[in-house]
Amino acid sequence: MLTDIFSYRYKNTPIWSVYSENERRLLTQAFGIVKEALPYYDESGKVDKRGEEKWKSLHDKLCRELGVTELSKRYYSYQQTTALGTHPVSGFFSWIHVCEQFVTAQVPGDINPDQFIKERLSFVELGLRLRGEEIARLNENLPHAIMEAKLSDSAPRRGMQIPGSSVDRVKSWNALANAAYNSQVNELNERFRRASVPLNYHNGFVQLSRDEVVESQVATPFWEIVSDPLWENVDIDMKEALDRRDSNSKDPALFAAKALESTIKIISDKKGWTHGKEKGAANYIDNLVSKANGQFLQVWEGDILKDYFRKVRNTVGHGPGSEPMPVLTLEQTDWAIEVAMSWVKSLVKRM
Incomplete structure (x- = not known):
């Protein structure tokens, strides 16, 4: 299935002529925002299965659009020496590690820096788009969740119960999820601004932003x-x-x-x-x-x-x-x- 990505939409629109410390910093910061939006590990530090599936999906979608089999090397193998001798060690890096190695890699000397950066921002775009779709489904389901919470509040209470209204908890959780996502989007756009990059992320897409005043007064509210x-x-x-x-x-x-x-x-x-x-x-x-x-x-x-x-x-x-x-x-x-x-x-x- 085709996936709309930033690097394809803007392949004929030059944005970067060099890959410098400014671009390295921006990509590292942007990847951190995706990590925050789509947690890979649970609170105990173990791999979250749903998170793992999301990151694999992001990896596979971008691979298909870029025409590669993997974003960076996933399989590893080396010889380990211990007191018992030398023996081979092999395995697979996590999906989040593979994606991070791709986004934060140094540009090779024979690669166009414009293409290189656009491909990596494409991953960031896909990550925030995925989270945005989750938030949209959460908001669409909110009336149903509130109705179920009301039924729960009105049902006879047995055993230990969490104090307070279930309806209030549902509304609060929804508001927190929306606020966190909006904060992540705002941070990415602020990172673009601080890096002096004429880009803006909105509703699943990274696009060029030509005028800062128009962007803040017209485009963002739109x-x-x-x-x-x-x-x-x-x-x-x-x-x-x-x-x-x-x-x-x-x-x-x-x-x-x-x-x-x-x-x-x-x-x-x-x-x-x-x-x-x-x-x-x-x-x-x-x-x-x-x-x-x-x-x-x-x-x-x-x-x-x-x-x-x-x-x-x-x-x-x-x-x-x-x-x-x-x-x-x-x-x-x-x-x-x-x-x-x-x-x-x-x-x-x-x-």
Whole structure:
């Protein structure tokens, strides 16, 4: 099965020209974050079976994408001399050891440092993506867990019982798990910033970050909002927009407009304003502007949104015929993506 990894998405986008102490430190720190997010050992220091399976899965997925059989040497063999003589010793390193040797290795002289670093950050990306998926499932299951806790609290108590509410414990454990993961993501992004690397991790993917102010005021709140499963299609299209922009591929602004259009449609559907006769984004915007629907948007806001789709989406989304092929500059593309993010953030906050 194909796995989307950082090194493949950005293979044609140069980021590093050298591997220095700065890069070595960043990779070591990033690997430490993955170790914290996905513990390999239990509290007693023994291998946790579920943790071992996760690390093997990460190893195997990245191996397949890189076209190698192992990330670093797993089998070891040497001669050991004791008072009883010399005898062979052999075995296998743990999966976490193999992965750590891969991520923290020194770059060989004949390897492109850009490729080398990207492949190792791909492991970090996969590790945090796996933990993010676990957190998403945990949050999705929270209502069911709370219901079971309520039933437990209401059942007759026999024998020794842990004092306090089971519901409170479930909620507290969920909040702690989310807080720990958010802290790990924030630390990785701060490590990128301190290493002066123009990258940012959000919702399972490491992507280029061009402007620190835009990242903190627009992009970060946007990614937090669309991490909810309700906005999955918005998340997918916006990531596609950024990947296309960063790799200089065709029509990144079109995907930003698609993300914004999906947001408008979802809100119209969730509010019960969709009537089935809509033919495009403009009609869905009318649903949000309608006084009968409580005027979710003011008329002037609706006009601005419609103009965005006319000038951005329609311009690059339709064949030009015999006219010159429309192409947005990098600055115009950045503007189109940032405006779409800002609108999504604003619209969702009003729900």
